[in-house]
Amino acid sequence: MSGPEENVEPAQMPPAAKAELDRAFEDFYRAHLRDVYSYAYYRVGNHHDAEDLTEQAFLQAYRHFDRARRESDGRPLRPWLIRIAHNLASNYYRDRSRRPQTPLESVDPIATRHDTEAIAEGREELREVMANLEHLSEDRREALIMRFALGMDNREIARALGRSDGATKVLIHRAIKQLQEEMSDE
């Protein structure tokens, strides 16, 4: 039997264990595809690279899914998955010397959910807040993406970022405060 620290590649598992793993992973994938895609999109700023990043995140998650389940002690695996996407996004910028594209490729996916009047009134404010978001440090921006786009609570964000709950609470508070100050100045 595998110890908690040992990772067994799915291809090396006995068929019954692999079938169970595949079923569990399929549920996991369906439950979190939108989370990973949203996170990736807000990190890289365009749909094309967000798709690549999402696929890579799930491939990597699949390879280590068995071990992650064993070590999670029943805790949700979403922070672990988002951490994988976070690491991939960091590599994406490091390897290609890219910065997040600003403004995002399009705010249309967001705007289409508003009625026409709301778009006219609120679109400029949305653009402004997105532009100011890019002024934040990477960790502050990420924390806000996790909170608002993914609906993660402080504890989940802390696990995804590898920080304490307290430090995460302070990080989010300061990120919102900075945004507030920058928007007040404009």
Add this chain to the structure above:
Amino acid sequence: MSEPSESLRDNWDVEKLLADALRPIEPPERLSGRIEDTFAAITQTAAEELSAWAEELSESELRALRDPRNWVRPVVAVSAGGIATGALVVLELRRRSKQKSESGLRALSSGVRSRL
């Protein structure tokens, strides 16, 4: 300096704006197809590797396999399956990358649809 009530109101506004601006993004349908294709290919290849290996065995080989001294071969075969799976994924990603660079997103999208 701002009054506390004004500060609280401003804070609420920024959070509301963030909630509006950072809505979850629905992944395109083609992405689900693309990822599911990749996992299907991984599963199928691993199964074929194991199946082909099992069919090659004669009765005497099966008997020999029960001898722990001969357990190196299955380990090697399974490892090879894992490597082949990895290679398949790399090839698939390279092929997609090439396809993207040659004809852009439209070609990629139609390519994925044609495989579904």
